[in-house]
Amino acid sequence: MNEMNEITAIYEKKVISKAEKIILPAALIIAVLFDRLIVNRVDEDGFLATYAAFWMSYLIIFYLIYWNRVKKDKVLWFVSVCITALVVWCFVSLFQKQDNFEFGIITALVIPAVLMAHAQWAAHGFSIKNVDVLTMGFAWLEGWILKPITGIVALIDVSASLASEKSRPTVFRVFLAIIIVFFMMMIILPLLMGADQIFGHYVSQIFSRVSLFSLAFHGAVIMITLGLFYSFIWNIGFGVNKPIAVNDSVRIDSLISAIVLGSVILVYILFCAVQFTYLFARAGLPADMTYSEYARAGFAQTVTVCAINLLIFGVFLWRGKHGKILTSLLGSLLALTIIMLISGAVRLNLYIDAYGMTWLRLISAWFIIYLFAVIILCAFRLKKQIPLAGICALLLLIWYVALGFLNPDGFVEWYNFIYNLGDFCVNIKTSG
Numbered sequence: 001m002n003e004m005n006e007i008t009a010i011y012e013k014k015v016i017s018k019a020e021k022i023i024l025p026a027a028l029i030i031a032v033l034f035d036r037l038i039v040n041r042v043d044e045d046g047f048l049a050t051y052a053a054f055w056m057s058y059l060i061i062f063y064l065i066y067w068n069r070v071k072k073d074k075v076l077w078f079v080s081v082c083i084t085a086l087v088v089w090c091f092v093s094l095f096q097k098q099d100n101f102e103f104g105i106i107t108a109l110v111i112p113a114v115l116m117a118h119a120q121w122a123a124h125g126f127s128i129k130n131v132d133v134l135t136m137g138f139a140w141l142e143g144w145i146l147k148p149i150t151g152i153v154a155l156i157d158v159s160a161s162l163a164s165e166k167s168r169p170t171v172f173r174v175f176l177a178i179i180i181v182f183f184m185m186m187i188i189l190p191l192l193m194g195a196d197q198i199f200g201h202y203v204s205q206i207f208s209r210v211s212l213f214s215l216a217f218h219g220a221v222i223m224i225t226l227g228l229f230y231s232f233i234w235n236i237g238f239g240v241n242k243p244i245a246v247n248d249s250v251r252i253d254s255l256i257s258a259i260v261l262g263s264v265i266l267v268y269i270l271f272c273a274v275q276f277t278y279l280f281a282r283a284g285l286p287a288d289m290t291y292s293e294y295a296r297a298g299f300a301q302t303v304t305v306c307a308i309n310l311l312i313f314g315v316f317l318w319r320g321k322h323g324k325i326l327t328s329l330l331g332s333l334l335a336l337t338i339i340m341l342i343s344g345a346v347r348l349n350l351y352i353d354a355y356g357m358t359w360l361r362l363i364s365a366w367f368i369i370y371l372f373a374v375i376i377l378c379a380f381r382l383k384k385q386i387p388l389a390g391i392c393a394l395l396l397l398i399w400y401v402a403l404g405f406l407n408p409d410g411f412v413e414w415y416n417f418i419y420n421l422g423d424f425c426v427n428i429k430t431s432g
Contacts, residue, residue, distance in 0.1 A: 016161045019065070020238060024158050026061050027230035031222045033057050034229075039221050048104050052090035055111050058229075059083060062119065066237060070122050075394070079118045082397045086111055089404040100409045102359050107404065114397060116143045119232070123241040128390040133314075139241075143232070151231030151239060158230075186219035251321045261316065261329040268309075268336040275343040299351060302344040303364065306371055309337040313378055314389070327382055334379055341371055357415040362408055370399050 037054040041047050059080060063070060070076045086107055093100055120126075120139040193200030235241070313330055320326045345368050352361055374392050381388045 016158055017238075020154065020158055020234065021162065023065060023230055023233050024155070024162075026065055027155075027226050027233060028222075030058055030061060030229045031225035034225045035218050035221045039218070046094050048108060049090045049094045051108060052087040052111065055115060056084065056087045059115065059118075062122075062233065062236075065233065066122060069237070073122070075126075075128050075390070076118060076122060078394060079114060079121075079397065082401050083111060083114060083118070085401045086404065089401070098407055098410060100404070100407065103404055103408050110400060116140055119143060119236055123236040123239070125241075128387045131387070131390055133318075133389045147235040147239065148228040148232045151234040152227055154234045154238065155227055155230045183219055183223060186216045190216045250319065252316065252319045254321045254323065254325065257316055257320045257326055258329065261312075261326075261333060264312065265329065265332050265336060268333075268340065272336055272339045272343075275339065299344055299347040299364070302340055302347065303368060303371070306337050306341045306344065309333060309340070310371070310374055310378065313337075317378075317381065317388075331379070331382055334375055334382075338372075338375055341368060341375070344368060356419055357412045359408055359412060362412055362415075363403070366399070366403050370396060373399075 033054050037050040037057075041050045044050075063080075090104070090107065092098070093104065117136070117140055120136070120143050123143075124135075124139055126136065189203060193203050313333055316326065316330060345365075348361065348364055348368065352365075373395060377386070377388060377391060377395075380386060
């Protein structure tokens with residue numbers, strides 16, 4: 001008894017801020033919504049809409065808790081607007097019965113991934129002018145792996161402080177005790193019912209209209225989710241949010257940069273020469289090879305190389321010793337990448353003309369347009385200091401949102417209808 005009094009005294013003396021206490025009911029609301037909107041509806045029609053509604057609810061609660069921290073950050077608001085647009089798309093897709101299955105699956109992954117970046121941005125106080133991609137990446141991973149766990153102790157502290165405050169009204173203390181008993185019974189009763197059949201029979205008679213197993217399952221989901229979300233949200237404002245230190249003084253040697261970039265550029269020059277000969281000028285192809293087959297064989301590889309080129313550009317821009325030689329080499333890399341990207345676009349166009357439009361070809365075309373925009377930003381970065389990585393990330397997000405509102409599956413059907421109609425008209429004209 002004395003030990004219990006000592007523990008109670010410790011929690012009474014420990015100062016728990018009001019904000020930390022507010023997170024508890026907020027996390028409970030999120031946990032209940034997670035159970036009702038996601039776990040309870042996972043096999044039902046319209047699941048994507050309720051899934052999106054849950055994350056929208058989380059975002060609103062997050063803003064209510066950390067309003068003073070996020071209200072002036074334009075990047076956070078931009079991301080929030082994009083997430084809201086994706087949530088709206090989920091409901092529009094449901095009500096208009098649009099069958100965008102592939103985009104819906106990707107959206108289900110994009111929303112929590114972007115919201116994690118949103119939370120870490122708020123936690124670390126990043127600025128788009130000086131954010132480091134590597135630091136942001138580690139913070140994002142930390143948000144998934146560590147932050148949902150490392151704040152569990154804070155949850156115990158807050159719970160204990162609420163249970164030890166004698167100044168609370170009697171009604172509040174009774175209500176808190178009932179909640180604790182409720183969660184405990186959901187775990188204990190099913191176990192006791194399994195341990196003794198007669199006891200289980202009597203309990204089943206009392207709760208004849210209630211599935212105790214279902215109640216225990218959903219109660220466990222709520223309790224686990226409560227702990228994870230409390231820990232995560234608590235860490236955003238009260239945890240250790242120290243960015244990983246990156247040594248900017250380490251630079252790639254100028255000679256190494258020249259040799260590496262020069263070798264890559266030389267190979268690309270030879271590749272582009274082949275494109276001008278066979279693809280753009282349409283010189284004779286090898287026997288038994290059509291242009292559609294030629295396009296199909298190289299489109300994916302060409303676009304992948306273009307994406308790798310932009311990654312190479314970013315690495316040497318970030319770590320290379322800046323000077324006229326490096327700038328010239330990076331400029332040449334971008335110019336050759338544009339030619340290669342045009343090659344990829346021509347190949348895709350030939351492929352679509354031969355076989356029609358599909359979801360994969362549409363998103364490939366969308367990605368090519370995005371890469372063109374990124375190349376323009378990269379070229380601008382060579383002349384003027386801009387937050388290239390941040391702008392490209394935000395552009396990718398809004399690019400994805402725009403793709404959703406294009407109604408991908410509807411666009412594919414419309415394009416193929418027009419394409420087939422054109423072929424039909426050509427055939428009639430030819431036969432006539």
